Structures are given as C-alpha cells and as structure tokens.
Amino acid sequence: MKNLFETLKDLENEITPLDEFEIINLENAKDRILAEDLYAQKNLPSFDNAALDGYAFNYADLKESLNIKGVIFAGDNKTYEIGKNECYKIMTGAKMPKNADTILMIEDEFLENNKLIIKKIPKQFNARRLKGEELKQGEFLLKKGTKLNSKHIALLASQGIYKIQVIRKIRIGIFSSGNELKEPWQTCNEENIYNANALPLMTMLDSCEINYLGIIKDDFNIIKSALSKTNFDLLITSGGASVGEADFLEKAFDELGYKAIFKGVKARPARPSKLYKKDKNLALILPGNPMAAYLSCFIFGKKIIHLLSNALEKPLKISAKMGTDLKIKKGRNNFILGDLENEFFIPFNENKFGSGMILPLIKSEFLLISDENVENYTKGEQIWLLKL
Structure with missing residues (x-):
C-alpha cells in the first residue's frame, strides 16, 4: 500500500484524457475545459480611442489656447483631424482624431471665448488607447486545457469568439x-x-x-x-x-x-x-x-x-504558518482540518475527530495533508493548505 x-x-x-469534444456557446462556457488553443481575431483596441471624456489635442500645442472644432462621440466612424492649435471634445471610446496624441480629462477643462485653455497640464499621451496595445490580431489568447472562468469569457467575448470547442462533460x-x-x-x-x-x-x-x-x-x-x-x-x-x-x-x-x-x-x-x-x-x-x-x-x-x-489548472495551495504544536501519527498521511486565524492555521479540536463526523467539515475551511514521515508540527512552521 x-x-x-x-x-x-x-x-x-x-x-x-478524454478525446471527445463538443461545440458550445459562450454563455455556457463557465467551468468548461478548452479543447483547443485560441488566438485573437482582431486588434484590441481595434482603433486609437479615448480612455475617458475630455479634449483630444496635440501635446506640442500645450501652451496655446485651442480652438474646439466639435465633438466626437463613441460609435462615430468618421475620420477627424486637427491642425495647429485645434482640439476636439471627445467621449470615452470615441476614435482619436488625426494628429492628436493626448487627452485632457473633462474635469480639468477651462473654457474662455469658446476656446480651451489648459491650466492643469496632463502627461503626454494621457488617456489615449492605441490600436492593438492590449492584443494584436493573431496573438495567442488561451491555451488548450484552460478551465474557463468569467474573466476568460470576457476576453473571448471581446474577440467575438462565441462558439468554442471544449472537452465534453465527464x-x-x-x-x-x-x-x-x-x-x-x-x-x-x-x-x-x-x-x-x-x-x-x-x-x-x-x-x-x-x-x-x-x-x-x-x-x-x-x-x-x-x-x-x-x-x-x-x-x-x-x-x-x-x-x-x-x-x-x-x-x-x-x-x-x-x-x-x-x-x-x-x-x-x-x-x-x-x-x-x-x-x-x-x-x-x-x-x-x-x-x-x-x-x-x-x-x-x-x-x-x-x-x-486534461485541465491545466491545479489545486490552489495556500501558504500559512502552523498555529500550534501538534503531534500526529507517523507512517501515513494525516488529513488535518482547520481554519486560518490571520496567517496561522488552527487545527479543528486539536485534530481529534472521527471519520463518521460531519461538523468538523462544516467548521473547517482548510485541509493540511501531512507527509508520512512527519510526526510533529511546531508552532510557526511553514505549511501548505488546500481550501475545501
């Protein structure tokens, strides 16, 4: 044994591992295991755009008053351009006008005679999101074997990846x-x-x-x-x-x-x-x-x-310190139930319980599995726990 x-x-x-797959929609993908590597379908962002509401201008014109040419809204697909000492009022997600490289946030605006005066100077390139700065088309996204969570689903949705191949349910x-x-x-x-x-x-x-x-x-x-x-x-x-x-x-x-x-x-x-x-x-x-x-x-x-x-994800081990001295039986792995108090692990009832009990499970959030050669734990000793 x-x-x-x-x-x-x-x-x-x-x-x-199973070698049978199925195609599912993204809303059903949580906790499923990817059966293939996935790659970006488009640049993210797909065009230069504003990260917040404000005014898009060229940083070289910083010391001048700027003529406001108009407003650019998110979803407007037209191409806009600014010249010397010009700017556009721009909304979050809207396409950046040509020649603009910086955005002054709307809360810092100061208008005089329908012109923008920049009194609170932002950093150059402030609030400008560049095409492909997060992901470029064809870039690697997720590896086969990934257990999908809500964050993965957000990433795939941003790429228009709606149908995915997963390992069939066991x-x-x-x-x-x-x-x-x-x-x-x-x-x-x-x-x-x-x-x-x-x-x-x-x-x-x-x-x-x-x-x-x-x-x-x-x-x-x-x-x-x-x-x-x-x-x-x-x-x-x-x-x-x-x-x-x-x-x-x-x-x-x-x-x-x-x-x-x-x-x-x-x-x-x-x-x-x-x-x-x-x-x-x-x-x-x-x-x-x-x-x-x-x-x-x-x-x-x-x-x-x-x-x-064939999942990549492994059980999460949590680092902690033993909260008390504990003697256990050598020559086997002992399952020790308990809870964390700050960073210290406190075994349930000094590790005294029967295998037919249920309440120790209810009152314990963590599991320590001893090595078979260990017969003593010392208070303050570094240990690794599994979260139940």
Whole structure:
C-alpha cells in the first residue's frame, strides 16, 4: 500500500484524457475545459480611442489656447483631424482624431471665448488607447486545457469568439451501498441512518454530467448486476470499501474484469479508498463514513476529473504558518482540518475527530495533508493548505 502522494502520482500514468469534444456557446462556457488553443481575431483596441471624456489635442500645442472644432462621440466612424492649435471634445471610446496624441480629462477643462485653455497640464499621451496595445490580431489568447472562468469569457467575448470547442462533460455515476441507509427524503427510524454521502458528492462534482443511481443493498448479486449495467467515465460508490463480510464491491469488480489501480492508501481517513479500471471506465470506491467519503472524493475524485479533462489548472495551495504544536501519527498521511486565524492555521479540536463526523467539515475551511514521515508540527512552521 502506497502513501497518498505516490498514489496520486500513479494516477497520472493510468488515466488517459478524454478525446471527445463538443461545440458550445459562450454563455455556457463557465467551468468548461478548452479543447483547443485560441488566438485573437482582431486588434484590441481595434482603433486609437479615448480612455475617458475630455479634449483630444496635440501635446506640442500645450501652451496655446485651442480652438474646439466639435465633438466626437463613441460609435462615430468618421475620420477627424486637427491642425495647429485645434482640439476636439471627445467621449470615452470615441476614435482619436488625426494628429492628436493626448487627452485632457473633462474635469480639468477651462473654457474662455469658446476656446480651451489648459491650466492643469496632463502627461503626454494621457488617456489615449492605441490600436492593438492590449492584443494584436493573431496573438495567442488561451491555451488548450484552460478551465474557463468569467474573466476568460470576457476576453473571448471581446474577440467575438462565441462558439468554442471544449472537452465534453465527464459522465459520472454515483451510488451508495448499505442496508442501513435511507435517503434524506425517506422516513428513517433509529436503526437506520440517512445517506449523507451522495448529495454532497454530486454537488462537489457539479461541473460534470452526474447521474445518481440510488442506494444498492449489500447483496453480491444485486451489486454485480448494478455494476454491469453502468457505462460511465467514472463510477463513484460510497460504502463497501472495507474488508467486512458484507463488502462485496471488490469481488464484484474482480469478476467483471476490472483491474485495481490501487487498493487502499496510507492516509487517514482515506485508507479504505480503492480505484478500478476497465478499458476507459473508472470506478472509485469511497469509504462509507461521511467525512472520509467527502475528503477522499475531494482528493481522488477531483484528481481523476482533472486528468480525464486534461485541465491545466491545479489545486490552489495556500501558504500559512502552523498555529500550534501538534503531534500526529507517523507512517501515513494525516488529513488535518482547520481554519486560518490571520496567517496561522488552527487545527479543528486539536485534530481529534472521527471519520463518521460531519461538523468538523462544516467548521473547517482548510485541509493540511501531512507527509508520512512527519510526526510533529511546531508552532510557526511553514505549511501548505488546500481550501475545501
């Protein structure tokens, strides 16, 4: 059994990115993964223009009074020109007149006999935006594998790039295993427990195409039949990951021809997690305890999706300092939940919690994953955190 970081590295060699694409409109592009490099379609700006309302003039005429020839509005496609000691009043986004190189902002205007007197001297080239100063036609825009956010969408919209090619959504099937489980919308007596795993996993992975398959009873034939009828890029189960008598998932996957990529990991509370593969189909078995299932999916589920989509974006690591001395068990990766107070990380309840709990997740915004050789953290020690 390998440690967490070795296991995650192995996944990079075992998981092949999807090679299926689709064309979507820009309004549907948030959180999708680009399937091609994109290039600028036009200069940005596409012509010299004013960055603010004011007066466009030639800086060489600075000490003279300037005749105001008229007003240039945004959207006016005519070509204007100034001569010696002339200027135009100009609106934001309007085309710069020929021979003008500087704009005096409207708040600094001083008019006398219908002439502009410049009393507050601006810098030369003030508020003039040059054609192509931000982007030139044909210039590289975004790299294949980029996970698109609202800022990327603004950039593409500015280029008139409306239809884009993206990796198709990853198809995920989720079910829970256990005779004791009831759904949150069902009646639950004292002998049953509510299924607290499926819905949070679905929302955690909501950028994918999710299909919830419900609760499957602890019966080998039922489990094997259910698994044989699924066809997803990634099948996720919670429960049935340990080695108890009624845990039939491993046997079912073996009989269906799945190959184990890993069976367990030296990490608390993700130890019972397993990953199987058959052709291009993957099956991730998560622990049944809610916290263990959530954190295991946060680490393994997101990593698998990242690899399938061939995304460039990596999990954001946050630098912090340990807020207290902490002793942990050596020989495994420990998942340590907590919060930041200023720049110091404070572990939840001194890292004392059970894998079946949920409140520690609610009360923690960050996750520290220890190296297997670490058994002590010292207050003030530099650490790296993942944001949950």
